Amino acid sequence: MVANPKQAAVLLAAVADESPELEAFFGCMYYMYYAGLRPEEVLHLADDEFERPPRPGAWSWLHLTGATVAIGQGWSNDEDVTENRG
Missing domain, CATH: 1.10.287 (Helix Hairpins)
Known part of the structure; x- marks a missing residue:
């Protein structure tokens, strides 16, 4: 639901x-x-990827460039628990 x-x-x-x-x-x-949007796409959003609407109530645009996903520490080269993907 x-x-x-x-x-x-x-x-x-x-x-x-x-x-x-x-x-x-x-x-x-x-x-x-x-x-x-999935949570990993929201985590990756940058201010310049959101094109604000020209006036209130108008449509806006998202220019998604990737996702920030959670990964296991053993799968990372630098011990991070997140990874940016295209």
Whole structure:
């Protein structure tokens, strides 16, 4: 089951109250509700990849360049637990 936009807005407000540092992360998934972004794509988003709408209510564009995925420490060359992929 997927939350509708009104339910998603309520959930985002609850996240902001409980963990403000996570609001932007979950906010991207809420505002990108129709884009269907995966969490690893949201983690990889940079400010210059988001083309803001020319006016409120207009469509915006995402220019996705990759994903930041979680990997096991044993699979990394430099002991990182994340890896950027195209």
